[in-house]
Amino acid sequence: MTAIANPTWTLVCRVEDVPLLEGRTTSIDDRRIAIFRLLTGFAAIDAHCPHAAGPLADGIVADSCVTCPLHGRRFDLETGLALNGPESVAVHEVRVEEDEVWVRLS
Numbered sequence: 001m002t003a004i005a006n007p008t009w010t011l012v013c014r015v016e017d018v019p020l021l022e023g024r025t026t027s028i029d030d031r032r033i034a035i036f037r038l039l040t041g042f043a044a045i046d047a048h049c050p051h052a053a054g055p056l057a058d059g060i061v062a063d064s065c066v067t068c069p070l071h072g073r074r075f076d077l078e079t080g081l082a083l084n085g086p087e088s089v090a091v092h093e094v095r096v097e098e099d100e101v102w103v104r105l106s
Helices: none
Strands: 010-014 023-028 031-038 041-046 060-062 065-067 074-076 091-097 100-104
Touching (some): 010 031, 031 100
Antiparallel strands (some): 091 100
């Protein structure tokens, strides 16, 4: 995905670009971000698992969490905390305006 930036928020995709309960990866200011579409809205976290650098956007999404596809580390998409390990990932603010998804880096 190609992101368009303004001073604090970056347009990362359209709502329909991310299927329900899946993730996609984008870059904001040379930082890789994973965007997820949940039953309750959207979430954004850093794209790589700190445990083994796995691509979190490719992980399984359930219960507002994503599971790293490499080693099974599970992250809460609201807090960024691992549920089965000491690591965490940064959580970024998301807003939806009409059919556009915007992210502000933490």
